[in-house]
Amino acid sequence: MTETSPTLRLWFMDWHGWMLDHDPLKDAPTRTPFQPGRLPGLCALVPAAFQFPCRPFMEKRVSMPRAFPEMEMQELPHNRVAFFLPRHETYLISVPFGSGLVDYYSPSQKEWETFLPLTLEMLRGLSLLVTPAALKLEDDTGEELPTPALHEQMTLRFGERNLPLFLNTDALTRIGQIMPGTSASIELTWQIDAAPSPVIVHHQTAPTPAPETL
Template sequence: MSQTFPKTQVWFMDWHSRVLDHDPISDYFSPTPFQPGVYPGISAKIAPPLNLPCDITFEKRVSMPRPLPVLEALDAGNGLIIFQEKELKTFLISAPVPGKGRIGTDSTNPGEWERFLPMTEDTMRGLSTLLVSQAASLIDVETGKVLSTIRPGEGFLWMLGDTSIPLTANIQNIEQIGRLPARHEAEISFIRNDDQPPLRVHVRRPG
């Protein structure tokens, strides 16, 4: 008998640091900038660990009649996934067209814009903490310098101070911050986007 694991809610970030959200007017996918403390209107329930390939059924926070496509999640490497429309063999794409951007399932060649980063609730909380100055103090352990909040970038590369931080390599660090209670602190070793030693940051949550 196979063991059944409880499912966890997961959201998805695109190449441009936007999240898959729900547009109630079109009742379809919509790209939205990541907003601290705000959970997007579209998510999926996944039983960890994520074994790829697997079918992904998206859920809307606000129930509306238009069905979302059931897509197959494929491994894109480095903790990223791509979504394939199984019948048409096309891919979900989040394109930075003028305005809000466009999400469709008509891509025939999976590249950068077809890659997505799965995010648990702890990931969402951790990123929110790093984006809001009042949520935590960030101090460079080596220099004692107070760091400004993390800055979103393209290609899942965000900036912490002057250091480029790949989200894909730091998911466990971000989740640890997301689980850090108020009035607690931790030293986090962020993996850099180069061959330099990790950036050691003292993270303290206020009361």
């Protein structure tokens, strides 16, 4: 019997706060708004203990025949990545204009060629954060934080405060693991090079829209 190495599934948020996805009608990568509880139709399979750079296997939820070009996932600062195409020496880019475009042939790596890998647990945590009444967050002064909204630069906006998701991947994982009816102290990092600050996260007991996919 042949043993297989454990793998990790990753989904990807673009610079604009949208998700990499798959359009089954065109059999091509696309971008869609983040929807709480919904898994995008495109993910990457990598070894559980992978190192950068690595060659991900791109998996479509709806199986279609068109193959993906060979891509190399490269490490960027603060938990972010870029997808490099060695054959063309170009980068994957997610363009927000019009109906949006995901293209393989950007000549350089800048903001729009930057992506945030998210595990299933991180997606659960993010889904809970943006779902009204699913959680109650209290900062260290006892003030309750409003339900956040996703914005560009991979940030959550809590009223006047912006939380970079790429600085809080561990926090997303921990939030996704809080059981309904329980609370946990979670540290959030609001700025690069700033010390994290604690918040108390209460997972409400009322049913929350956590669909079967998550």
